Amino acid sequence: MKLKQLAAMALTATLAAGVASAELVIPDLSYRTGPYAAGGTPFSDGYQDYFNMLNARDGGIGGESIRIVECETGYNTEKGVECYEATKGEGALIYQPLSTGITYQLIPKATADGIPLHTMGYGRTSAANGEVFNWVFNYPANYWDAASVMVNYLLEENGGDLSGKKIALIYHNSAYGKEPIRTLEELSAMHGFEFTQLAVDHPGQEQKSQWLQIRRERPDYVLMWGWGVMNQVAVQEAANIGFPMENFIGNWWAGAEHDVTPAGAAANGYKSLNMNRIDANLPVFDDIRTLVHDAGNAAGDGSNMGSVLYTRGMYAAMLAAEAIAKAQEIHGVSAVTPAMVRDGMEALEITDARMEELGMARVGPAFSVSCQNHGGSGLGIVQQWDASAGNWVALTDYIAPDMSVIQPLVAEDSAAFAAEAGIEPGCL
Amino acid sequence: MLYREAGDFKTSYQEDSQTFPIAFDRYRYWAVLAFAFLVVPFVINDYWANAILVPFLIYAIAAIGLNILTGYCGQVSLGTGGFMAVGAYACYKLMTSFPDVSIVIHIILSGGITAAVGAAFGLPSLRIKGFYLAVATLAAQFFLVWLFNKVSWFYNYSASGQINAPERTVFGVPVTGPNTEAWAQYLICLVFVTVCAIIARNLTRGSLGRTWMSIRDMDIAAEIIGVNPLKAKLTAFAVSSFFIGIAGALFFAVYLGAVEVGEAFGIQKSFLVLFMIIIGGLGSIFGSFAGAAFLVVLPVVLKLIGVDLLGWPTDLVAHFQLVIVGALIMFFLIKEPHGLAQLWRLAKEKLRLWPFPY
Numbered sequence: 001m002k003l004k005q006l007a008a009m010a011l012t013a014t015l016a017a018g019v020a021s022a023e024l025v026i027p028d029l030s031y032r033t034g035p036y037a038a039g040g041t042p043f044s045d046g047y048q049d050y051f052n053m054l055n056a057r058d059g060g061i062g063g064e065s066i067r068i069v070e071c072e073t074g075y076n077t078e079k080g081v082e083c084y085e086a087t088k089g090e091g092a093l094i095y096q097p098l099s100t101g102i103t104y105q106l107i108p109k110a111t112a113d114g115i116p117l118h119t120m121g122y123g124r125t126s127a128a129n130g131e132v133f134n135w136v137f138n139y140p141a142n143y144w145d146a147a148s149v150m151v152n153y154l155l156e157e158n159g160g161d162l163s164g165k166k167i168a169l170i171y172h173n174s175a176y177g178k179e180p181i182r183t184l185e186e187l188s189a190m191h192g193f194e195f196t197q198l199a200v201d202h203p204g205q206e207q208k209s210q211w212l213q214i215r216r217e218r219p220d221y222v223l224m225w226g227w228g229v230m231n232q233v234a235v236q237e238a239a240n241i242g243f244p245m246e247n248f249i250g251n252w253w254a255g256a257e258h259d260v261t262p263a264g265a266a267a268n269g270y271k272s273l274n275m276n277r278i279d280a281n282l283p284v285f286d287d288i289r290t291l292v293h294d295a296g297n298a299a300g301d302g303s304n305m306g307s308v309l310y311t312r313g314m315y316a317a318m319l320a321a322e323a324i325a326k327a328q329e330i331h332g333v334s335a336v337t338p339a340m341v342r343d344g345m346e347a348l349e350i351t352d353a354r355m356e357e358l359g360m361a362r363v364g365p366a367f368s369v370s371c372q373n374h375g376g377s378g379l380g381i382v383q384q385w386d387a388s389a390g391n392w393v394a395l396t397d398y399i400a401p402d403m404s405v406i407q408p409l410v411a412e413d414s415a416a417f418a419a420e421a422g423i424e425p426g427c428l
Numbered sequence: 429m430l431y432r433e434a435g436d437f438k439t440s441y442q443e444d445s446q447t448f449p450i451a452f453d454r455y456r457y458w459a460v461l462a463f464a465f466l467v468v469p470f471v472i473n474d475y476w477a478n479a480i481l482v483p484f485l486i487y488a489i490a491a492i493g494l495n496i497l498t499g500y501c502g503q504v505s506l507g508t509g510g511f512m513a514v515g516a517y518a519c520y521k522l523m524t525s526f527p528d529v530s531i532v533i534h535i536i537l538s539g540g541i542t543a544a545v546g547a548a549f550g551l552p553s554l555r556i557k558g559f560y561l562a563v564a565t566l567a568a569q570f571f572l573v574w575l576f577n578k579v580s581w582f583y584n585y586s587a588s589g590q591i592n593a594p595e596r597t598v599f600g601v602p603v604t605g606p607n608t609e610a611w612a613q614y615l616i617c618l619v620f621v622t623v624c625a626i627i628a629r630n631l632t633r634g635s636l637g638r639t640w641m642s643i644r645d646m647d648i649a650a651e652i653i654g655v656n657p658l659k660a661k662l663t664a665f666a667v668s669s670f671f672i673g674i675a676g677a678l679f680f681a682v683y684l685g686a687v688e689v690g691e692a693f694g695i696q697k698s699f700l701v702l703f704m705i706i707i708g709g710l711g712s713i714f715g716s717f718a719g720a721a722f723l724v725v726l727p728v729v730l731k732l733i734g735v736d737l738l739g740w741p742t743d744l745v746a747h748f749q750l751v752i753v754g755a756l757i758m759f760f761l762i763k764e765p766h767g768l769a770q771l772w773r774l775a776k777e778k779l780r781l782w783p784f785p786y
Contacts, residue, residue, distance in 0.1 A: 032743030041743075071735075072742035077684065077691060082479040082728070089475060104590050104686040108606030124588070173577060175588035175688050182587045199577070202690050413587060420524075420594055421605075 024061060024324060024336070026051060027087035028070045029080060029097045032300075035203035036075040036099075036228035038258045039309055041300055043098055044070070046313025048299035049288050054321060056291040061321055062328040064335055075228070077101045084109065093341045094118055094320050100176035108421070111135045116342040118323075120316050121146075121252055121275055125179055126413035128375025130346065131425040133414065137345050139319070139376030140367050141275050141401075143225075144409060146251045147180035148401035149273060149380040150223055151187045153249075163192035166219040170210055170226070170234060173199040177225045180251075184223075186405055204230025211237040224250040231259035239266035245385075246271060252380065255392070256308040260385045268387035271395070273380045276315055276363050278392050280306030283359035284314070308392060315364055323348050342428070346371055365398050371427040375410075378403070431779040447629055464618055469611040477610035478683070484724045485617040486678045491704040491716035492628045493671030498702070499710035500632055501664035502644030503553050507546075507565035509697035510572030511669050513689050514542045515676025517582050520591040523604075523681065524584060531596035531603060531681065535620070538677040539670040545572075546669020553661045557647075569698055576689040590688050593681040604681045613682055620678060624671055629713050631667065640664050641711075672701075707760055709769025718768035726753060 030044035031037055051066045060066045069090060071083035080102035095117045097103055103123035110117045119138045127136040155162055169184060171177030188195035198210040214222060226234055231254045238248050246269045255272020285305055293302045304310040327336045327344025349368040355361055367377035379398035386393050418425055431452045438444040448454040497503050518538035549568040553561050576582050583591050595605030602608050603616045631637050639660040642650035651657055680687045708719020727749050734745035764770055
């Protein structure tokens with residue numbers, strides 16, 4: 001045991017010596033193994049490929065080259081903490097853990113260490129209140145936005161009236177899945193629909209009893225907060241009990257190609273939210289193809305390009321790169337620190353014109369970030385799976401959430417956190 | 429040469445029955461303790477604390493706890509994860525309800541609460557044994573995780589069901605929460621490990637430990653010679669759960685800081701601790717440490733070699749890790765079914781004869 005520790009100590013020592021400081025270090029806490037790998041892999045591919053493309057095309061950001069440090073978490077919080085500790089010493093600028101569980105671990109740690117955390121469309125929803133969560137950002141949208149967007153969509157479908165309807169939520173029994181419950185309860189009281197909850201335990205392969213209950217209670221709509229293998233099983237089970245697919249709506253983590261393809265034609269008509277428009281012909285993909293994939297630097301096997309989660313990973317990388325560029329602009333130096341990147345994130349403004357310039361026109365909503373609002377605009381679209389064509393079809397334009405419901409909830413939850421953690425709300 | 433009892437005369441019963449009767453062993457023990465208390469805190473950094481040493485120390489406490497139940501008393505338990513969860517949630521409720529009381533007292537109290545819960549779930553052991561008892565403790569595992577997910581009182585009605593450790597100090601130094609220094613985190617775990625190991629060692633070689641071992645070796649014979657199985661089995665469950673509860677409280681408060689019950693204390697945690705004591709050595713305190721070190725350090729070392737040194741893709745290394753750890757477990761179990769502790773014992777035997785083996 002001592003020999004092993006010595007060996008490891010020697011290893012870390014050599015590693016620490018070999019680190020050069022004049023580059024932008026971006027850790028990628030990915031998961032390409034375990035029950036959530038199907039979602040983690042394409043996201044990580046997109047995240048890394050975009051940074052590699054910037055390196056090849058522009059020589060990095062503002063003349064500073066980017067170094068990606070990948071660390072496998074397996075969606076496991078203990079490994080996530082280990083990855084965070086292993087990478088933060090290298091000068092990590094921004095973390096994107098892609099796991100609500102790991103996010104909860106990292107919020108206090110990253111705040112204490114002064115490293116910004118971008119939890120794009122996941123994590124702790126009340127982090128949208130930037131006065132309490134100075135170092136945490138969840139733009140462009142969060143879970144409570146997603147819940148409200150879903151209900152707004154259903155309201156529109158039903159002529160503005162949901163009273164007497166039955167809506168069930170099937171969710172991953174974890175912090176991730178429980179996030180929308182409070183908002184949906186609030187919305188159920190407001191719009192008069194009957195709301196039931198069905199929990200699915202990690203990893204989500206056992207859902208027979210939940211779908212039996214759905215079959216018995218016959219809800220009008222089923223909403224889903226699922227991730228990883230749970231999504232595929234849920235779509236299959238819904239098909240097995242003959243639940244009408246067009247009344248089954250997943251959130252944006254339950255709406256990728258690999259979630260619906262296992263069920264084949266039976267998945268036709270399944271709906272989900274998305275924060276991005278899916279378009280495999282975006283000009284940015286051509287750049288990635290020629291500069292990264294053809295050069296043999298693809299992060300994965302290169303097969304995921306243009307898919308839902310690949311696009312989202314690339315979108316996350318774009319937001320990080322824009323924030324770093326903004327930070328360079330604000331502070332007038334190219335070798336930025338994590339604290340400067342935080343300033344860049346807080347001053348971030350994404351416009352339609354800028355996205356077009358970057359070769360990804362309308363890939364996400366236009367939004368701006370401020371100290372008070374770390375959550376962006378909260379817009380989302382509804383997309384539907386076309387099984388015969390094998391692609392997602394956007395049904396709507398960006399739908400706005402009901403901020404009059406969400407804002408008080410965010411204020412309440414962040415105030416509770418501030419009281420518990422002894423934080424004095426305010427801007428940095 | 430160095431390692432022998434020849435010439436090491438004992439003049440009192442106390443000296444004769446001490447934990448380390450051989451002088452060299454004794455010095456080594458004090459040297460390890462001195463190194464751990466006086467050197468490591470000065471050189472430790474966040475990475476070493478969070479990736480290796482703190483989890484190692486905490487799992488060592490859990491392994492000692494399970495070893496008392498399984499290794500010494502022969503009662504197979506698959507409820508370790510659930511009992512760790514009891515410790516963690518007890519600690520959280522105590523920390524948030526009584527913020528003025530010292531965290532050390534909270535951690536000990538959480539151990540006590542877990543002991544009570546463990547003794548309650550140990551009641552079936554009076555009627556059933558072996559595989560059937562394993563299944564009964566498995567029920568405890570699932571029930572407890574379900575309970576902490578279902579009843580929102582346990583997580584103070586937070587929207588996400590997560591529990592977060594607020595900042596608490598010992599002698600003015602924060603030991604929980606984000607501002608904890610690596611050395612403080614390490615030292616509080618080290619103090620608990622040391623005290624727990626000393627208590628466990630002395631319990632297991634005293635009369636209580638002997639009754640446990642007699643139950644393990646043959647319960648009917650033990651009953652005939654006057655061992656009370658009710659008392660022996662329930663104390664084993666209580667003492668074992670006490671240690672596991674302390675491990676759970678430290679795991680939540682000091683190591684992770686935020687915990688989700690299904691993910692942190694699921695069935696895989698029960699298996700992990702069980703593997704630790706099987707690989708380390710059933711019925712051995714040293715084995716608990718060796719097993720915990722093996723299963724905590726090995727994945728980290730493999731990752732360091734694979735990703736950082738050889739530059740392999742992270743997913744490949746993660747998959748290899750499973751293969752290698754699995755293969756090593758099988759190798760050890762075939763080559764040395766009594767675990768790393770037995771290897772250590774054999775090494776000591778060889779050392780005694782060295783350099784003139786016969």
